[in-house]
Amino acid sequence: MITLVDYGLGNLLAFSNLYRRQNVEVTVAKSADELARATHVILPGVGSFDHAMERLDASGMRATLVALANKGTPLLGVCVGMQMLAYGSDEGSRPGLGLILGRVRAFKTTPAAQALPLPHMGWNDVAPLPGHPLFAGLDTDARFYFLHSYFFDCERTEHVAARAHYGLDFACAASAGSVFGVQFHPEKSHHWGERLLKNFAEL
Amino acid sequence: MLRPRIIPCLLVHDQGLVKTVKFQEGKYVGDPLNAVKIFNEKEVDELIVLDIDATVKGAVPNERLIGQLAVECRMPLSYGGGITSVEQARRIIGLGVEKVALSAAALADPSLVSRIADEVGSQSVVVVLDVKKQPFGGYQVFTHNGTRATKQHPVEAARQAQARGAGEIVVNAIDRDGAMKGYDLELAAQVRAAVSVPLTVLGGAGSQDDLAELFAACGVVGAAAGSLFVFKGPFRAVLINYPTQAQRDQLVAAALSRRPTRG
Secondary structure, three states, X not given: OEEEEOOOOOOHHHHHHXXXXXXXXXXXXXXXXXXXXXXXXXXXXXXXXXXXXXXXXXXXXHHHHHHHHHOOOOEEEEOHHHHOOOOEEOOOOOOOOOOOOEEEEEHHHOHHHOOOOOOEEEEEXXXXXXOOHHHOOOOOOOEEEEEEOEEEEEOOHHHEEEEEEEOEEEEXXXXXXXXXXXXXXXXXXXXXXXXXXXXXXXX | OOOOEEEEEEEEEOOEEEEEEOOEEEEEEEOHHHHHHHHHHOOOOOEEEEXXXXXXXXXXXXXXXXXXXXXXXXXXXEEXXXXXXXXXXXHHHHOXXXXXXXXXXXXXXXXXXXXXXXXXXXHHEEEEEEEEEOOOOOEXXXXXXXXXXXXXXXXXXXXXXXXXXXXXXXEEEHHHOOOOOOOOHHHHHHHHHXXXXXXXXXXXXXXXXXXXXXXXXXXXXXXXXXXXXXXXXXXOEEOOOOOOHHHHHHHHHHHHHOOOOOO
């Protein structure tokens, strides 16, 4: 059973439709009580970092989310949901969840990316770490849909689960224990995304 | 490598899909939900859906239809048509649409772009510029399905939209609409040079060669098309089509290899 964290941001419908097609049960958590029962958690997110953190705090689910992650419940942050796993972001001032060591940085501040259009929008190649469970069956020719201007800068290379290139190489997926984050949108990435989300559900 | 996007653009009129020529004489081409289902199977890069009735009729966006489309779409979806307020944009994003496209309302009141970007994020705000080539040279932006002149040049309008927080510009050449004789590459290049957000070009594509010409001229941009993906053959029989992944990869690689190497 997949639990989608509903704190008012992100395309929950896209996840639930995709999982329904795969005959995977999906539920939506709007409160700490509902979230506490989760076995697999997806934290979606769009918009700005601070706005997302504010909404999550206001939902009352932050502490439960961190507690679930700490006890090893698989958690997948998507797009801004991945960025929320960091300590913090150059985009804002609010503290992140601190579940994967790293900080979110702007492409704009890196010389290599300055000449490129931002946001980074469209389909890009993704090179997963060989044998990473989230990318099982996606070792060759993986591509996903991206839409973002900030990226997760992992403090430790062992937390990088996949890389993509846009002006610079960046961690488009990260993982630490049972906590996973993907910068791209698997829920809008056709069969590649379906496979990744299936892999997550089977963890 | 980030790939250029190849984007079917669907026009909604009286609940059905139509394809226009120079923004006129819309020909019925099918049911919107059915079209989305076919494009899902073809794994299209993205989809743009524009309601061409809403603004001219002064109607609000049809949220029932948008919701149905969003549920069906397995690819990123941009919706445009009749959006005039932050609240509408927020609700449409909430229905599961990735990007809201603004045109007439954003040109009349540029602050709308920043207010919507503040609410849903710049990455989800698209400004669509419908452009006509002027008889004595140059270009002008029009609204209300090409009936109302704005006195704005697309380069200026695109810069302004970006400054206000648009995350993507769509430039649509009215004169090329439905002609299937190629994009207005001059217009595309001018707007590409003027902004640093992603650009999508619409109007005129009639073949995969036309897409390739755009990528060769402008690099990694979005190539949107209506007729190309809904008609087949010289008699414009309605048949939804889209290049396969392998065809797209080949087309893109060949087109980008023709670009001068940048230092």
